[in-house]
Amino acid sequence: PYLLQSRMAFDSLERLHAFMGALQQVVARHDILRTGVVWEGLDSPVQVVWREAPLTVQAVALDPADGGIIEQLHARFDARHYRLDITQAPLLRMVYAQDPANDRVAAILLFHHLALDHTAMEVVGQEMRAFLFNQAHALPVAAPFRNYVAQARLGVSVAEHEQFFREMLADVDEPTLPFGVQDVQGDGRDIEEAEQPLDAALALRVREQARVAGVSAASLMHLAWAHVLGWLSGRDDVVFGTVLMGRLQAGDGADRALGMFINTLPLRVRLAGVTVREAIRQTQQQLSALLAHEQASLALAQRCSGVTPLFNSLLNYRHVSVEALEVLQPGVELLSSEDI
Numbered sequence: 398p399y400l401l402q403s404r405m406a407f408d409s410l411e412r413l414h415a416f417m418g419a420l421q422q423v424v425a426r427h428d429i430l431r432t433g434v435v436w437e438g439l440d441s442p443v444q445v446v447w448r449e450a451p452l453t454v455q456a457v458a459l460d461p462a463d464g465g466i467i468e469q470l471h472a473r474f475d476a477r478h479y480r481l482d483i484t485q486a487p488l489l490r491m492v493y494a495q496d497p498a499n500d501r502v503a504a505i506l507l508f509h510h511l512a513l514d515h516t517a518m519e520v521v522g523q524e525m526r527a528f529l530f531n532q533a534h535a536l537p538v539a540a541p542f543r544n545y546v547a548q549a550r551l552g553v554s555v556a557e558h559e560q561f562f563r564e565m566l567a568d569v570d571e572p573t574l575p576f577g578v579q580d581v582q583g584d585g586r587d588i589e590e591a592e593q594p595l596d597a598a599l600a601l602r603v604r605e606q607a608r609v610a611g612v613s614a615a616s617l618m619h620l621a622w623a624h625v626l627g628w629l630s631g632r633d634d635v636v637f638g639t640v641l642m643g644r645l646q647a648g649d650g651a652d653r654a655l656g657m658f659i660n661t662l663p664l665r666v667r668l669a670g671v672t673v674r675e676a677i678r679q680t681q682q683q684l685s686a687l688l689a690h691e692q693a694s695l696a697l698a699q700r701c702s703g704v705t706p707l708f709n710s711l712l713n714y715r716h717v718s719v720e721a722l723e724v725l726q727p728g729v730e731l732l733s734s735e736d737i
Contacts, residue, residue, distance in 0.1 A: 413454075520654075521655065
């Protein structure tokens with residue numbers, strides 16, 4: 398599930414190599430993009446930053462008679478059976494094939510979630526544009542990911558994390574499992590997706606109601622999801638995961654730093670015996686308190702409940718830019734992407 402990809406089309410092979418040249422320059426700027434993870438023979442896994450990390454650009458010979466070229470590429474490099482060697486930096490690579498039927502070069506950029514989250518991919522796109530259009534001189538000095546690692550390790554103590562999550566979860570005696578699904582681990586082979594966009598009018602109503610209540614739209618959506626889980630699990634006291642950006646406590650430059658900042662932590666919402674306004678306010682308070690612990694270990698949080706598994710669903714509420722890699726240069730088209 399953590400090997401992601403962007404499917405792209407280039408009007409020429411030269412355009413693809415120019416694209417990868419710009420990406421290589423971004424890799425040179427950021428320590429996290431020159432990082433591999435090693436663990437054999439060690440007490441615990443460590444990140445190793447390479448001084449140089451050349452990108453791999455792999456040509457693949459495909460026969461148009463066997464179907465669409467981009468579909469063939471996706472089938473061959475589908476993360477359900479294809480892996481990146483995470484001991485080798487960078488945790489990105491490009492694979493491509495000529496697509497004569499569409500007069501283009503079809504390509505897939507593979508990247509691992511260990512190195513990049515969604516916000517980081519947006520920054521990569523912005524920096525690549527700077528290199529492609531000769532504006533690199535205007536880029537700020539790169540914020541090393543090691544600064545964030547140090548801050549996370551030296552910030553809130555393990556004891557403080559444990560106290561917070563014990564207060565939240567110690568009396569939870571039953572997991573929140575919609576449909577009774579308990580075994581939710583796997584390698585991604587059984588993932589199915591469904592999408593239901595909210596229309597603009599409903600989105601505006603959500604924001605208006607949040608404004609009236611004096612809370613964030615995120616709090617309103619978390620409470621709504623808690624009610625969904627309550628119905629599906631037959632409970633009025635539910636726990637689910639919430640995805641945190643991980644950048645609010647990360648110091649100066651965190652908004653432009655590359656790396657894996659996001660984290661998933663449990664949120665508990667009690668639905669019984671409270672009014673809607675009280676429930677919204679309590680949800681907002683819980684989310685606000687959680688931010689001080691946004692880099693706590695999920696395993697630590699779950700141990701504080703005494704229930705395994707603690708939950709089987711999560712909510713990822715975020716504002717996103719539609720840019721990322723979409724509009725890099727003429728002759729480059731983003732066909733589709735997979736993200737977490």
